[in-house]
Amino acid sequence: MTYGLVPCPDCQGVDVVRYGKQRHGPQRYRCNNTDCPRHIFLLAYRNHGRLPAVKQQMVDLALNGSGLRATARVLRVSPTTVISTLKKKIRAYSK
Numbered sequence: 001m002t003y004g005l006v007p008c009p010d011c012q013g014v015d016v017v018r019y020g021k022q023r024h025g026p027q028r029y030r031c032n033n034t035d036c037p038r039h040i041f042l043l044a045y046r047n048h049g050r051l052p053a054v055k056q057q058m059v060d061l062a063l064n065g066s067g068l069r070a071t072a073r074v075l076r077v078s079p080t081t082v083i084s085t086l087k088k089k090i091r092a093y094s095k
């Protein structure tokens with residue numbers, strides 16, 4: 001059991017609690033760090049566009065001048081995922 005020992009993928013904090021389940025079964029976790037931009041996360045994402053590492057790549061590619069569609073093709077996610085991720089990142093940085 002990994003209870004209590006799951007680090008948050010955003011802040012690496014260990015103040016994480018189990019927080020219910022997704023409709024199709026996987027355990028969800030919640031980060032209790034109030035400064036953390038993320039609250040709910042999963043350990044094993046089915047949708048890899050939700051992975052912090054992939055999101056970071058979207059930001060890096062955008063900063064390097066890649067277009068939305070090029071980014072989506074390279075990372076094999078949908079253009080919509082790229083748009084919504086970048087919008088959320090912009091909001092997080094401009095706070």
Ligand SMILES: [Zn+2]
Pocket residue numbers: 008009010011012013031032033036037038
């Ligand atoms: Zn966190």
